Amino acid sequence: MAENILTPEEIIKRGELVFKKTKLMTDNELSYCPGCGHGVAHRITMEVIEELGLEEKTIGVAPVGCSVLAYEFMNVDMQEAAHGRAPAVATGIKRVYPDKTVFTYQGDGDLAAIGTAETLHACNRGENITIIFINNGIYGMTGGQMAPTTLPGMKSSTSPYGRDINMMGHPLKITELIAMLPGTVYVTRQAVHKPGLVRKAKKAIKKAFELQQENKGTTFVEIVSNCNSGWKMTPVDANNWLDKHMLDYYPLGDLKG
Amino acid sequence: MEDVKLMKGNEAVAEAAIRAGVDAYFGYPITPQSEVIEYLMAEEPHKRTGMVVLQAESELAAINMVYGAAACGKKVMTSSSSPGISLKQEGISYIAGSELPCLIVDVVRGGPGLGTIQPSQADYFQMVKGGGHGDYRLIVLAPSTVQEMADFVELGFELAFKYRNPALILSDGVIGQMMEKVVLPPQKERLGDEEIDKRYGSWATTGKKNGRERNIITSLELKPERQEAHNLHLQAKYKEISEKEVRLEKINCENPDYLFVAYGSSARICQKAIQLAEEKGIKAGLLRPITLWPFPSKEINKLAEQVKGILVVEMSAGQMVEDVKLAVNGKVKVEHFGRFGGMVHSPDEVLEALETKIIGG
Numbered sequence: 001m002a003e004n005i006l007t008p009e010e011i012i013k014r015g016e017l018v019f020k021k022t023k024l025m026t027d028n029e030l031s032y033c034p035g036c037g038h039g040v041a042h043r044i045t046m047e048v049i050e051e052l053g054l055e056e057k058t059i060g061v062a063p064v065g066c067s068v069l070a071y072e073f074m075n076v077d078m079q080e081a082a083h084g085r086a087p088a089v090a091t092g093i094k095r096v097y098p099d100k101t102v103f104t105y106q107g108d109g110d111l112a113a114i115g116t117a118e119t120l121h122a123c124n125r126g127e128n129i130t131i132i133f134i135n136n137g138i139y140g141m142t143g144g145q146m147a148p149t150t151l152p153g154m155k156s157s158t159s160p161y162g163r164d165i166n167m168m169g170h171p172l173k174i175t176e177l178i179a180m181l182p183g184t185v186y187v188t189r190q191a192v193h194k195p196g197l198v199r200k201a202k203k204a205i206k207k208a209f210e211l212q213q214e215n216k217g218t219t220f221v222e223i224v225s226n227c228n229s230g231w232k233m234t235p236v237d238a239n240n241w242l243d244k245h246m247l248d249y250y251p252l253g254d255l256k257g
Numbered sequence: 258m259e260d261v262k263l264m265k266g267n268e269a270v271a272e273a274a275i276r277a278g279v280d281a282y283f284g285y286p287i288t289p290q291s292e293v294i295e296y297l298m299a300e301e302p303h304k305r306t307g308m309v310v311l312q313a314e315s316e317l318a319a320i321n322m323v324y325g326a327a328a329c330g331k332k333v334m335t336s337s338s339s340p341g342i343s344l345k346q347e348g349i350s351y352i353a354g355s356e357l358p359c360l361i362v363d364v365v366r367g368g369p370g371l372g373t374i375q376p377s378q379a380d381y382f383q384m385v386k387g388g389g390h391g392d393y394r395l396i397v398l399a400p401s402t403v404q405e406m407a408d409f410v411e412l413g414f415e416l417a418f419k420y421r422n423p424a425l426i427l428s429d430g431v432i433g434q435m436m437e438k439v440v441l442p443p444q445k446e447r448l449g450d451e452e453i454d455k456r457y458g459s460w461a462t463t464g465k466k467n468g469r470e471r472n473i474i475t476s477l478e479l480k481p482e483r484q485e486a487h488n489l490h491l492q493a494k495y496k497e498i499s500e501k502e503v504r505l506e507k508i509n510c511e512n513p514d515y516l517f518v519a520y521g522s523s524a525r526i527c528q529k530a531i532q533l534a535e536e537k538g539i540k541a542g543l544l545r546p547i548t549l550w551p552f553p554s555k556e557i558n559k560l561a562e563q564v565k566g567i568l569v570v571e572m573s574a575g576q577m578v579e580d581v582k583l584a585v586n587g588k589v590k591v592e593h594f595g596r597f598g599g600m601v602h603s604p605d606e607v608l609e610a611l612e613t614k615i616i617g618g
Contacts, residue, residue, distance in 0.1 A: 055465065056465060056466045056467075057464040059463075068477060075471055076465060076471055077463065077471050077472050078472075079325060079473075079474040080473070080476065081321065081324070081351075082347055082351050085318070085324075088322050089321045089322070089324055089328075090325060091313075091318075091322050092281070092283065092321065092322030092323060092324060092326035093325040093326060093329055093462070095281060095322070095326065096280050096281050096309060096326040096329055096331045096333070097329055097463070100464055117314055117315060117317075117318070118318050121314035121318065
């Protein structure tokens with residue numbers, strides 16, 4: 001069987017297409033750190049939009065955080081939003097354009113700290129939007145500060161001796177809260193640091209966008225991700241740490257729907 | 258036949274919004290302007306015109322819903338009162354920075370802090386001078402009647418779309434709550450989605466149809482050179498608005514000895530004070546800025562050459578008076594008078610202030 005596996009050189013020589021970047025990702029160089037999960041999360045989100053034929057009716061919202069520049073990479077109509085306010089912005093879009101496909105792409109500080117009210121209320125109203133929630137347990141863009149989802153004992157620049165839950169409170173499992181709200185129709189937790197998980201996450205994102213087309217309510221996809229820069233680890237170590245610690249506190253799988 | 262109704266200022270804004278073909282209103286209750294959203298909810302404009310009305314979870318959320326919908330090229334508005342407007346300032350700065358058209362209504366109450374629910378004009382600084390972060394301007398319209406509350410809805414949207422800039426109706430608890438006769442405008446059709454694409458397709462996020470490039474709404478620019486260039490573009494726009502859009506009313510200004518400068522309900526109190534002054538043989542006139550930004554500096558400067566003194570009357574500790582002094586530039590004495598913290602001055606008090614601070618001062 002081994003002789004049937006092609007080397008990269010042979011693939012190029014034979015001109016067989018095994019992977020093609022979706023046209024809904026621009027050619028701009030990603031601003032994310034090498035090893036960061038954002039790039040994969042961006043790509044599979046855009047692949048889903050292309051595969052479902054939603055390119056001409058999609059409006060995305062990216063609020064403050066590392067992904068505030070998502071509009072540089074996602075080749076659909078995009079709005080940048082203030083920190084935490086993306087679900088309110090998306091509500092405004094969806095209410096005046098109920099037939100468009102609207103999604104937000106938010107980090108944990110944005111969604112689970114400063115934007116908690118906007119997130120919970122948009123989900124509780126059952127806005128027909130899709131929320132992609134990147135949870136890497138840290139504020140990446142501002143330089144590695146403690147996030148609402150930072151694990152107990154985890155070090156950050158504002159918890160340099162580790163998160164002390166007596167002083168700093170507990171990591172917030174906001175996805176569990178959101179799953180309890182009657183306005184949500186599909187709530188799931190995924191990851192993208194292994195090929196198998198990427199495929200599952202893409203399937204989940206696809207389901208979320210499909211349900212949005214049926215106007216069934218809010219769809220919510222958490223992606224537990226890494227931040228090797230903020231965590232001060234190599235990409236490989238960060239992925240191993242994610243696997244061992246983050247997934248222990250934030251177990252993968254569907255919470256609803 | 259004219260469509261005349263007896264209405265509160267807040268109700269007039271709401272009805273005028275439906276008739277202006279507004280696509281969406283996002284609000285949060287606060288006294289003394291809750292009648293705006295109450296009226297809209299009771300009227301069910303989705304049945305009349307398809308207009309969306311939504312009660313948000315906070316003023317923060319409401320202004321960001323406005324941002325999202327305005328970025329789609331839709332005709333969108335919100336309303337609030339002073340403490341609620343303070344919360345909206347973040348979103349207003351983003352809307353101004355992203356150059357989105359929308360209408361905001363502020364029915365001002367006394368402050369600072371939770372203050373009082375009684376009328377005030379102490380939001381002049383926060384609305385005319387900015388309020389949120391960064392160098393930006395709102396087009397500020399100051400109604401002094403219920404009729405103007407209704408009329409300024411369409412005017413506000415007209416200016417907002419003309420310049421892609423947020424417009425504001427700066428009212429107060431008196432105008433918002435009092436009832437007057439109002440001639441309502443005829444019903445305008447809401448724009449269809451195709452018409453919106455035609456008019457605003459070059460910038461609005463409506464989905465990138467027919468192979469057009471994606472549209473991006475943002476106020477972010479990490480490169481300072483480009484952010485400065487964007488600011489210069491904004492300043493050029495503001496200069497054009499300053500030159501073209503000043504609106505004011507002059508009452509008794511043919512040959513006055515003294516001049517009141519006042520807006521909104523204070524201007525109406527000054528009109529009564531002018532009558533009382535006349536009875537005493539004092540010739541006083543009134544310049545009423547209708548646009549607080551752009552401010553009628555030139556006209557005030559011109560009148561300053563004709564009068565012996567100017568009294569600025571406002572329900573605040575003295576805010577607009579700073580702009581009047583800048584406009585007058587030392588040509589003539591300028592003083593401030595006003596009750597504040599929810600108190601409203603009487604015409605007698607205004608006349609007395611003219612006599613003591615300007616004529617005898």
